[in-house]
Every structure is written in structure tokens, then in C-alpha cells.
Amino acid sequence: MKNKLLIVGTMAYDAIETPFGKVDKILGGAATYIGLSACQFSLDSAVISVVGEDFDMQHIQLLKDKKIDVSGVEIVKGQETFFWSGKYDKDLNTRTTLETRLNVLENFNPIIPSSLRSPEVVMLGNLSPEIQIKAIEQLKIRPNLIILDTMNFWMDHYRSKLDQVIEKVDVISINEEEARQLTGEYSLVNAAKLIHQLGPKYVIIKKGEHGALLFHHNEIFSAPALPLDKVLDPTGAGDSFAGGFAGYLTQTLDFSFNNMKSAVVYGSAMASFTVEKFGTDSLINYSYSSMANRLKAFKELTTFEIDF
Amino acid sequence: MKNKLLIVGTMAYDAIETPFGKVDKILGGAATYIGLSACQFSLDSAVISVVGEDFDMQHIQLLKDKKIDVSGVEIVKGQETFFWSGKYDKDLNTRTTLETRLNVLENFNPIIPSSLRSPEVVMLGNLSPEIQIKAIEQLKIRPNLIILDTMNFWMDHYRSKLDQVIEKVDVISINEEEARQLTGEYSLVNAAKLIHQLGPKYVIIKKGEHGALLFHHNEIFSAPALPLDKVLDPTGAGDSFAGGFAGYLTQTLDFSFNNMKSAVVYGSAMASFTVEKFGTDSLINYSYSSMANRLKAFKELTTFEIDF
Numbered sequence: 295m296k297n298k299l300l301i302v303g304t305m306a307y308d309a310i311e312t313p314f315g316k317v318d319k320i321l322g323g324a325a326t327y328i329g330l331s332a333c334q335f336s337l338d339s340a341v342i343s344v345v346g347e348d349f350d351m352q353h354i355q356l357l358k359d360k361k362i363d364v365s366g367v368e369i370v371k372g373q374e375t376f377f378w379s380g381k382y383d384k385d386l387n388t389r390t391t392l393e394t395r396l397n398v399l400e401n402f403n404p405i406i407p408s409s410l411r412s413p414e415v416v417m418l419g420n421l422s423p424e425i426q427i428k429a430i431e432q433l434k435i436r437p438n439l440i441i442l443d444t445m446n447f448w449m450d451h452y453r454s455k456l457d458q459v460i461e462k463v464d465v466i467s468i469n470e471e472e473a474r475q476l477t478g479e480y481s482l483v484n485a486a487k488l489i490h491q492l493g494p495k496y497v498i499i500k501k502g503e504h505g506a507l508l509f510h511h512n513e514i515f516s517a518p519a520l521p522l523d524k525v526l527d528p529t530g531a532g533d534s535f536a537g538g539f540a541g542y543l544t545q546t547l548d549f550s551f552n553n554m555k556s557a558v559v560y561g562s563a564m565a566s567f568t569v570e571k572f573g574t575d576s577l578i579n580y581s582y583s584s585m586a587n588r589l590k591a592f593k594e595l596t597t598f599e600i601d602f
Numbered sequence: 603m604k605n606k607l608l609i610v611g612t613m614a615y616d617a618i619e620t621p622f623g624k625v626d627k628i629l630g631g632a633a634t635y636i637g638l639s640a641c642q643f644s645l646d647s648a649v650i651s652v653v654g655e656d657f658d659m660q661h662i663q664l665l666k667d668k669k670i671d672v673s674g675v676e677i678v679k680g681q682e683t684f685f686w687s688g689k690y691d692k693d694l695n696t697r698t699t700l701e702t703r704l705n706v707l708e709n710f711n712p713i714i715p716s717s718l719r720s721p722e723v724v725m726l727g728n729l730s731p732e733i734q735i736k737a738i739e740q741l742k743i744r745p746n747l748i749i750l751d752t753m754n755f756w757m758d759h760y761r762s763k764l765d766q767v768i769e770k771v772d773v774i775s776i777n778e779e780e781a782r783q784l785t786g787e788y789s790l791v792n793a794a795k796l797i798h799q800l801g802p803k804y805v806i807i808k809k810g811e812h813g814a815l816l817f818h819h820n821e822i823f824s825a826p827a828l829p830l831d832k833v834l835d836p837t838g839a840g841d842s843f844a845g846g847f848a849g850y851l852t853q854t855l856d857f858s859f860n861n862m863k864s865a866v867v868y869g870s871a872m873a874s875f876t877v878e879k880f881g882t883d884s885l886i887n888y889s890y891s892s893m894a895n896r897l898k899a900f901k902e903l904t905t906f907e908i909d910f
Binding site for chain 1: 809822833
């Protein structure tokens with residue numbers, strides 16, 4: 295029997311404009327990217343989410359084909375799917391949100407089917423801390439690992455609720471600016487120390503094209519991002535990272551710092567695939583054989599020999 | 603007999619303000635940092651530079667004590683030493699130049715003493731390309747390696763002269779924005795490819811707190827910066843990096859990609875020392891035993907195990 299990964303997060307339609315193209319309505323959402331990224335590993339995954347009546351059944355089928363359990367995806371009649379529209383600057387690092395239509399998300403009350411309430415690993419995708427708490431409360435047993443992804447919006451407006459979630463999780467994944475905002479500390483080393491005090495034993499600080507840092511008290515690991523000659527669309531990079539990270543840990547259930555490092559590299563590899571194409575295209579057409587090459591590239595990129 | 607490193611660059615007095623302190627007049631300049639950083643290695647180093655009558659003889663003595671040959675440092679009577687004043691933002695990444703007084707630099711015509719004209723390695727610190735060319739032209743033989751550090755100012759105003767220098771060097775060290783400016787390419791992978799075509803076989807792209815990338819055609823190495831809990835003053839980080847890089851390569855004279863990687867790590871280690879104190883304080887009081895610990899920290903920071 296395989297280990298179980300429960301993913302709580304959004305499913306969405308996105309309109310995206312980057313210097314390399316424009317799409318009006320493609321499949322998106324944190325849970326989608328996390329699910330498609332995590333399903334590359336040997337595990338049983340399930341998604342808790344909500345979509346509207348407009349949601350294309352081919353997209354549900356796509357997840358099913360990838361062996362992702364969608365029995366926890368609620369379809370709300372008479373309403374529309376969460377919609378996000380954004381535009382990237384020419385440097386691809388600056389993103390402007392053009393439109394956010396919450397639609398079905400507005401009143402989303404997550405219900406986890408009974409059969410999915412005992413996962414080994416829970417991945418909370420970026421979403422309202424209210425919903426994240428409600429999901430955690432439905433679990434029958436404390437999972438071996440709970441991973442949280444969140445963002446500045448929840449820090450701005452729902453800080454006390456967010457703090458309740460942060461207290462309950464083992465790993466938090468946020469970006470540089472968010473780590474600084476959460477703690478008021480500019481140094482990421484000091485920020486990570488303060489975040490440890492809020493609850494999470496592991497702190498991941500994502501730095502986009504500069505990679506990611508993993509902190510576990512006095513231990514630090516730095517994973518570079520793979521330098522790519524072409525980045526088409528950064529959307530979903532963080533979620534793909536989370537999916538690869540969570541997927542690898544669900545498969546191995548080894549939470550030593552050494553294995554956490556490997557998980558960060560798998561996450562970084564998945565993110566590097568995602569940004570090479572628009573939306574979920576890379577993840578959908580991903581072939582496992584390309585993973586070995588990419589891991590090899592990460593190894594070559596970081597290995598050096600020095601006697602000391 | 604030890605291998606010889608010839609350093610061409612500025613010596614200066616700096617006034618620096620960071621969120622952690624303020625100094626009115628401390629020893630600075632690219633050649634100073636490069637020299638103090640490189641002299642930690644087993645080599646014979648010499649500096650070609652110029653200072654004014656105001657230059658404190660204790661500072662000349664300081665370099666001499668570090669076994670740096672200063673016979674190529676011209677002292678101009680009746681003029682003042684190059685002065686730079688700058689202020690750092692609270693994030694330490696944004697720097698504003700408050701004042702630049704070129705003084706003796708304005709009419710600097712570098713004269714390399716005959717005994718110093720056959721170095722194995724030449725390190726051209728950030729300086730006018732005109733002066734860099736004049737220095738190269740005085741060499742008796744083509745050095746095993748010429749390394750160039752430069753900046754956006756010279757790209758803006760002296761591009762064709764700069765291109766002449768770039769064509770003659772083996773390694774160029776610039777920051778992200780400069781790599782993009784030099785090539786018009788946003789992707790650093792593509793920027794490095796174009797820079798290779800301009801001449802340098804090795805391209806180092808410095809990313810400050812995010813580390814540095816080393817490119818050699820299709821090979822890439824990513825060195826992180828050591829995450830530090832306290833950065834007091836980033837001044838001289840790039841020069842200290844260059845000094846460590848050049849110093850290690852002068853000592854070893856091995857220009858394989860593997861050894862270049864090690865040189866980048868040594869450079870990064872020296873930079874990490876420099877930023878922990880104001881000005882050259884860390885380099886002056888540096889102890890070799892601390893190097894081993896720092897290299898160990900770099901190794902731990904980057905090592906991961908994955909089977910593929």
C-alpha cells in the first residue's frame with residue numbers, strides 16, 4: 295500500500311500574459327499544480343478543492359488519469375470556478391494581478407471524505423487560513439507531516455488566523471519578502487529563527503530564480519534554481535515546488551534533514567519543468583526519464599571539491 | 603618560488619553609511635580589497651595603483667606587512683586620494699553613491715615596474731578600461747590568466763574601450779544587471795553565451811546575497827552566498843570575491859572547470875568574511891583557521907544526496 299498525500303488548495307482558471315505569450319483561460323490553481331507535480335512520485339494523492347459548474351470535465355478526467363483522487367473536489371452548481379488573471383513584466387519576476395474572481399471560493403467549506411482523513415502527509419496549498427484550519431480539524435489522526443504554503447495577502451489581513459495554522463504545521467514554504475514580512479527581520483537567517491518559534495520545525499524560503507533555502511534550526515541548505523535559457527511562464531512554480539517536495543516526502547516518509555534536502559531538490563526540479571511552458575503543460579506531458587537528467591544537472595551545478 | 607599575481611586597481615578612502623553604522627574615512631578601493639583577500643593564499647602579489655599625498659603611510663605599511671608588493675603604487679604629491687562616499691538602504695542591497703572625488707585617479711597613468719611585468723595571473727579591478735588596457739600592454743608575456751572586474755558605468759560611457767579589454771581577458775566578473783546590460787539578454791544563461799562570444803572563456807555573474815554563477819560554455823556552477831545573520835557593510839564584497847578567486851587560482855595555476863569552481867567558493871568565502879565587518883576590518887584581522895570552518899559551511903550548505 296502506498297503512502298497517502300492529501301492536498302488542500304484551489305483549482306482555477308487562469309488568464310496569463312508573459313513577454314512570450316498570452317492565454318485567456320487555462321487550467322490553474324495551487325492544488326492542480328501540487329497534484330500534477332506530486333503524482334510523479336509513488337503515492338496515493340487526493341485533492342480537496344472546489345470548482346464551479348463551468349469547470350471542464352476533461353480537466354477532472356486529466357487529474358483522474360494521473361491517479362489523483364478527486365472525490366473531495368466539490369462542484370458547485372450555478373457558480374463559476376475561481377478565476378485569476380495576471381501579467382508578468384519582461385523580467386518575469388514582477389507580477390501584476392489584473393483580476394481575481396473568487397466565485398466558488400467565496401463560501402468554500404472544505405469537506406474531506408471519510409476515506410481521505412488519515413493521510414501520512416498533508417499539503418496545504420496557498421488559501422485562506424480559515425479553510426486550512428477547517429481541513430486540519432477534520433483529520434482523524436495527526437499526519438506524519440503537515441506542510442503549509444501561504445502568501446503575503448493572508449499575513450496582511452488574516453494574521454491571527456494564519457498564526458493558528460502556522461502553529462500546527464511542520465514545514466512552512468514562503469518567499470523571501472513574506473519571510474521578512476512575517477517576522478520583521480531582514481536577515482533570512484534571523485527570520486527563519488523567529489519562524490521556528492512560531493511552530494514550524496522546517497522553514498523553506500523560496501527565492502524564485504535564485505533557488506530556495508531550507509532551515510532546520512542551525513542547519514541550512516541552499517538549493518539553486520536551475521539556470522534556464524527560456525522561462526515562458528513562472529505561474530505555478532512555487533506550487534510545483536511544493537508538490538515535488540511533498541510528493542517525495544510522502545513516498546519516502548523520511549523527515550531527516552538529509553532527506554528534506556533531497557525533497558527540496560526534487561521540488562526545484564519540478565518547478566524548473568513548470569516554468570519552461572505555459573500553465574500546467576510541462577507537468578501534464580512530463581516524462582519520468584527527464585527527471586534523472588534534471589537531477590544530474592542540479593548535482594553538476596552545485597558540486598565542488600575542496601580539501602579543508 | 604611562488605606564482606605571481608598582479609593586481610591593477612584603485613586604492614581609496616571611503617565614507618560609508620549602513621543601517622548598522624557610519625564611518626567617515628576608512629581604507630577602501632578595489633585593489634586594496636583584492637590584495638588583502640588574495641594575500642591569504644600562497645603567492646607573490648603586487649598592486650599597481652595610485653594614491654595622493656594624504657594617503658596614510660600606515661596603510662601602505664599594512665599592505666607591506668601582508669607581503670603585498672607596493673612598488674607599483676604611485677604617490678602623487680599635492681593631490682588627494684580617490685574618495686568615495688555611499689549609503690546603503692536598510693536591505694543593504696540598494697546603494698546610493700553620495701560623492702565621488704576622482705582626485706589622483708583623474709590623470710592616472712599606470713606604470714608597471716619592470717620586475718612585475720611577468721605575472722602568472724593578472725587581476726584587473728574595476729577601473730577605467732583605458733587604464734586596464736595600458737596595464738595589459740606593459741606585460742612582457744601573456745599571463746596564464748587575466749581576470750576582469752568591471753561595472754555598468756564603463757558600459758554606459760566607454761563601451762568600445764571596454765570591449766577591447768573584454769576581448770583580451772579569460773575571465774570576466776560582473777553582476778546580474780551588468781550581464782544583462784552588456785548583452786541585452788535577460789536570461790543569464792543566454793547572457794553568458796553572448797559574453798563568451800566577446801572573448802572571455804569564463805563568465806562569473808555575481809548575485810550578491812544570492813551567490814554567484816560560473817559559466818564555461820555549456821558548464822554551469824552555482825555557488826550560494828553563505829546566509830549570514832549579520833551583514834554590517836557590503837562594501838568590497840565583490841572585490842574580496844575577486845581576490846579570493848584570483849588568489850586561489852594563482853596559487854594552484856589549474857584552470858580546469860573543477861578548479862575554477864573551487865576558486866569561486868574561496869572567493870565567496872572571502873566575500874562572506876568582508877561583509878561581516880566594516881571596510882577591510884575582517885580581511886585585516888582574518889585568521890586562516892576560520893577559513894576551514896567557512897569552507898565546511900559552504901559544503902554543508904550545498905551538499906545533497908540523490909540517486910538517479
